[in-house]
Amino acid sequence: xxxxxxxxxxxxxxxxxxxxxxxxxxxxxxxxxxxxxxxxxxxxxxxxxxxxxxxxxxxxxxxxxxxxxxxxxxxxxxxxxxxxxxxxxxxxxxxxxxxxxxxxxxxxxxxxxxxxxxxxxxxxxxxxxxxxxxxxxxxxxxxxxxxxxxxxxxxxxxxxxxxxxxxxxxxxxxxxxxxxxxxxxxxxxxxxxxxxxxxxxxxxxxxxxxxxxxxxxxxxxxxxxxxxxxxxxxxxxxxxxxxxxxxxxxxxxxxxxxxxxxxxxxxxxxxxxxxxxxxxxxxxxxxxxxxxxxxxxxxxxxxxxxxxxxxxxxxxxxxxxxxxxxxxxxxxxxxxxxxxxxxxxxxxxxxxxxxxxxxxxxxxxxxxxxxxxxx
Amino acid sequence: xxxxxxxxxxxxxxxxxxxxxxxxxxxxxxxxxxxxxxxxxxxxxxxxxxxxxxxxxxxxxxxxxxxxxxxxxxxxxxxxxxxxxxxxxxxxxxxxxxxxxxxxxxxxxxxxxxxxxxxxxxxxxxxxxxxxxxxxxxxxxxxxxxxxxxxxxxxxxxxxxxxxxxxxxxxxxxxxxxxxxxxxxxxxxxxxxxx
Amino acid sequence: xxxxxxxxxxxxxxxxxxxxxxxxxxxxxxxxxxxxxxxxxxxxxxxxxxxxxxxxxxxxxxxxxxxxxxxxxxxxxxxxxxxxxxxxxxxxxxxxxxxxxxxxxxxxxxxxxxxxxxxxxxxxxxxxxxxxxxxxxxxxxxxxxxxxxxxxxxxxxxxxxxxxxxxxxxxxxxxxxxxxxxxxxxxxxxxxxxxxxxxxxxxxxxxxxxxxxxxxxxxxxxxxxxxxxxxxxxxxxxxxxxxxxxxxxxxxxxxxxxxxxxxxxxxxxxxxxxxxxxxxxxxxxxxxxxxxxxxxxxxxxxxxxxxxxxxxxxxxxxxxxx
Numbered sequence: 001x002x003x004x005x006x007x008x009x010x011x012x013x014x015x016x017x018x019x020x021x022x023x024x025x026x027x028x029x030x031x032x033x034x035x036x037x038x039x040x041x042x043x044x045x046x047x048x049x050x051x052x053x054x055x056x057x058x059x060x061x062x063x064x065x066x067x068x069x070x071x072x073x074x075x076x077x078x079x080x081x082x083x084x085x086x087x088x089x090x091x092x093x094x095x096x097x098x099x100x101x102x103x104x105x106x107x108x109x110x111x112x113x114x115x116x117x118x119x120x121x122x123x124x125x126x127x128x129x130x131x132x133x134x135x136x137x138x139x140x141x142x143x144x145x146x147x148x149x150x151x152x153x154x155x156x157x158x159x160x161x162x163x164x165x166x167x168x169x170x171x172x173x174x175x176x177x178x179x180x181x182x183x184x185x186x187x188x189x190x191x192x193x194x195x196x197x198x199x200x201x202x203x204x205x206x207x208x209x210x211x212x213x214x215x216x217x218x219x220x221x222x223x224x225x226x227x228x229x230x231x232x233x234x235x236x237x238x239x240x241x242x243x244x245x246x247x248x249x250x251x252x253x254x255x256x257x258x259x260x261x262x263x264x265x266x267x268x269x270x271x272x273x274x275x276x277x278x279x280x281x282x283x284x285x286x287x288x289x290x291x292x293x294x295x296x297x298x299x300x301x302x303x304x305x306x307x308x309x310x311x312x313x314x315x316x317x318x319x320x321x322x323x324x325x326x327x328x329x330x331x332x333x334x335x336x337x338x339x340x341x342x343x344x345x346x347x348x349x350x351x352x353x354x355x356x357x358x359x360x361x362x363x364x365x366x367x368x369x370x371x372x373x374x375x
Numbered sequence: 376x377x378x379x380x381x382x383x384x385x386x387x388x389x390x391x392x393x394x395x396x397x398x399x400x401x402x403x404x405x406x407x408x409x410x411x412x413x414x415x416x417x418x419x420x421x422x423x424x425x426x427x428x429x430x431x432x433x434x435x436x437x438x439x440x441x442x443x444x445x446x447x448x449x450x451x452x453x454x455x456x457x458x459x460x461x462x463x464x465x466x467x468x469x470x471x472x473x474x475x476x477x478x479x480x481x482x483x484x485x486x487x488x489x490x491x492x493x494x495x496x497x498x499x500x501x502x503x504x505x506x507x508x509x510x511x512x513x514x515x516x517x518x519x520x521x522x523x524x525x526x527x528x529x530x531x532x533x534x535x536x537x538x539x540x541x542x543x544x545x546x547x548x549x550x551x552x553x554x555x556x557x558x559x560x561x562x563x564x565x566x567x568x569x570x
Numbered sequence: 571x572x573x574x575x576x577x578x579x580x581x582x583x584x585x586x587x588x589x590x591x592x593x594x595x596x597x598x599x600x601x602x603x604x605x606x607x608x609x610x611x612x613x614x615x616x617x618x619x620x621x622x623x624x625x626x627x628x629x630x631x632x633x634x635x636x637x638x639x640x641x642x643x644x645x646x647x648x649x650x651x652x653x654x655x656x657x658x659x660x661x662x663x664x665x666x667x668x669x670x671x672x673x674x675x676x677x678x679x680x681x682x683x684x685x686x687x688x689x690x691x692x693x694x695x696x697x698x699x700x701x702x703x704x705x706x707x708x709x710x711x712x713x714x715x716x717x718x719x720x721x722x723x724x725x726x727x728x729x730x731x732x733x734x735x736x737x738x739x740x741x742x743x744x745x746x747x748x749x750x751x752x753x754x755x756x757x758x759x760x761x762x763x764x765x766x767x768x769x770x771x772x773x774x775x776x777x778x779x780x781x782x783x784x785x786x787x788x789x790x791x792x793x794x795x796x797x798x799x800x801x802x803x804x805x806x807x808x809x810x811x812x813x814x815x816x817x818x819x820x821x822x823x824x825x826x827x828x829x830x831x832x833x834x835x836x837x838x839x840x841x842x843x844x845x846x847x848x849x850x851x852x853x854x855x856x857x858x859x860x861x862x863x864x865x866x867x868x869x870x871x872x873x874x875x876x877x878x879x880x881x882x883x884x885x886x887x888x889x890x891x892x
Contacts, residue, residue, distance in 0.1 A: 218684050218686050218687060220690075223687070223690075223691060227783060227784070227825055275683075275684045275687060276687065279680075279682065279683045279684070279687055282682050282683075283656075283680075286656045287656045287657075289656070290655060290656035291656075312682040312683075313682070315681050315682040316680070316682045319680075319681065319682075382667070384666060384667075385663065385664045385665060385666070385667070385668060386636045386637050386663075386665075387636055430667070431666055431667075431670065431717075434666040434667060435666060435717065435718065438665075438666060438718055439718065442636055442718075442720065445635065445636060446635070446720075446722075446723075535708070536708070554715045554729050556707065556710065558715070559707050559714075559715025559716075559729065560704065560707040560708050560715070562715055562716060562717050562718075563700065563703060563704035563707055563715055563716035563717075564704060566700060566704075566716050566717065566718045566719040566726075566727075567697070567700055567701060567704060567716070567719065570697050570700075570701075570719075570721060
């Protein structure tokens with residue numbers, strides 16, 4: 001029964017996860033007639049019951065009005081990785097001998113933080129004499145999402161601070177159908193939060209979401225969908241302008257909603273931004289669905305926690321006769337368990353990253369990975 | 376004998392159009408005066424037929440006017456004046472009347488009546504026109520319109536390229552109505568007006 | 571034991587503030603509306619249905635006014651749904667007269683969008699498409715005419731183009747060759763001719779400052795030319811008819827934009843190149859003929875071809891960081 005440790009640190013979240021995959025020789029037979037009829041015919045051989053033995057995370061939160069810098073983030077990861085790993089092992093109640101491999105995020109992500117985690121992984125690998133598995137961060141999100149939700153072959157919307165991609169599986173690759181051409185949607189949200197001094201705790205996107213719930217006025221932002229792709233830098237520039245305007249608004253210099261006569265608030269800006277960028281994401285996802293004829297959508301990545309995004313996607317999907325799958329913050333937000341899971345899937349097919357090759361890289365496209373654990 | 380044609384636009388079946396084409400018009404001033412006076416007995420679209428390229432050209436203006444009327448967004452006084460206005464590539468109502476409407480010197484006239492109520496029938500319109508329009512009657516048809524069209528002037532108003540070379544790119548469809556370059560461009564221009 | 575995933579999890583507890591309330595992984599379920607492409611039995615609230623020629627029930631209510639009413643008796647025109655894309659519905663109907671067939675493109679409201687945003691977008695897209703088409707028409711690019719547009723309601727009526735798509739023509743070539751084996755001797759000359767026509771048509775489009783945005787062989791039509799028609803090809807008494815006779819007409823400008831950037835033009839060509847590769851791999855080797863004709867079609871075209879090499883190199887786009 002293979003067990004893997006996964007280390008994730010491509011951005012400001014440090015995650016350590018320990019996962020168990022039942023081996024294929026385990027007799028949990030789907031063909032056993034003692035089980036109910038539908039299990040025999042509807043169960044999918046691709047989703048064995050994985051067991052999450054530990055899933056720990058610690059986030060480096062920067063003060064409001066600032067973003068997290070690579071150097072400081074790497075220092076944070078270095079400070080916490082040993083503690084988290086020890087704690088994870090304790091929670092999992094496993095022995096060193098039980099661990100089959102050490103999985104770590106090879107990329108994409110921020111250089112210094114990735115490096116800190118890679119060093120930790122290599123150290124563990126050498127200390128315990130276990131093989132290393134370098135994992136693509138995006139593939140980690142996708143595989144975890146599939147495992148948790150049971151979505152068979154969905155179109156995947158992967159949205160986070162560093163990534164915005166619409167992905168569909170085909171012939172052992174996660175092919176990118178559409179993506180952000182400049183900055184990721186999460187990045188756009190985070191930077192907007194800074195201008196308004198919105199707290200980064202627990203995450204800027206979360207706080208924007210809460211503020212947006214009180215927003216009513218929809219201001220005008222540029223809507224940049226180009227075919228299957230999207231672009232956020234224009235929107236960011238404009239919404240930052242609006243945010244700056246808000247900070248200079250006073251009772252003698254008011255800014256009013258022309259329809260209601262009420263003051264424009266932070267909430268209105270958050271609302272405007274969310275409604276616009278999420279509509280763009282739903283649109284390109286719909287296009288991909290129409291293109292490949294898919295009925296399912298899986299949302300992964302930190303921005304995928306957002307309930308409004310999930311709601312909008314749900315409305316779109318239902319109008320097409322489809323459905324949306326999403327996970328909660330344990331798995332949406334960067335975590336170590338997804339790295340362990342994806343790594344173990346690859347390892348099961350014989351994949352291994354030699355020490356000399358256990359580098360990390362800021363750029364690592366999702367479609368570079370050979371997904372040979374699927375047909 | 377007055378020639379009058381009744382046409383119904385697809386999708387607007389409740390308001391057929393009565394079209395009457397005339398040539399050698401003698402009382403243009405009188406007819407024009409009725410419009411200026413707002414004489415309710417003379418609610419027609421009176422068009423200078425030489426500014427009309429084809430049947431499609433006429434019908435497109437009618438469709439636009441009727442649809443805008445139904446959607447509550449007339450820009451001019453009524454659906455008939457709106458037909459004249461719809462022909463224009465821009466939003467200047469007075470100019471559209473000058474260019475496409477009846478003037479004191481108009482000799483070729485297309486009269487259009489929209490059936491806005493059951494009061495108006497082909498017969499009643501025909502009768503009224505024969506009583507008040509002093510001209511020779513011509514059967515309205517695409518061919519008749521094209522024959523009388525002043526291409527150069529039409530091109531100029533729509534800025535459709537005087538040399539004809541540029542706009543005539545598309546070949547005919549080979550079957551059914553063939554929309555050549557100029558006609559297609561004009562219909563498109565009319566569709567976009569006011570956007 | 572149920573086959574469902576058994577997940578035992580432990581949450582982080584090292585001085586970390588609790589995040590969002592504990593959810594459990596879930597499906598955001600949605601009602602499955604029995605959407606069938608042929609619209610034979612869609613459960614809807616409205617009662618306005620019409621039987622078309624083949625006795626299929628069609629919910630015309632999904633179209634905006636004035637298209638919601640059934641045709642008047644005596645008229646043979648009926649409105650038929652042709653295609654349902656992600657963004658728009660395409661109908662076949664008649665416009666202005668029963669003898670003028672038209673393609674009616676309707677962009678229905680999207681309920682997931684904020685209504686103000688939705689209206690804004692629909693309006694902008696209908697107008698963009700109409701403007702691009704009219705501009706092309708003015709400049710002599712072979713495109714269908716715009717017959718009417720309702721940008722507040724989200725529709726555009728476009729001249730129906732007779733003929734077949736280049737896609738179907740290429741697929742049909744095999745059959746045609748088999749049937750005409752005796753008389754046809756041209757080798758691949760007919761295909762080369764087609765490629766040249768395509769290259770010229772795209773060149774002309776780019777030259778007037780328009781990017782199609784979705785160049786595939788389904789969006790290229792071969793419109794039969796009437797002999798003697800203005801702008802049509804010279805019918806040759808001696809050349810045999812081939813499946814590629816006619817004028818190349820570009821359709822479906824839903825993703826088109828006005829641009830003269832070399833990058834945009836190159837991407838336009840790249841999309842077409844990839845379309846040939848995936849749909850017509852057996853004639854893909856002749857695609858350079860398209861580029862050859864394109865390169866000669868206007869000044870500045872050759873620069874675009876060089877840019878195309880860069881675009882190919884990049885694959886999709888630059889990698890995201892992190």
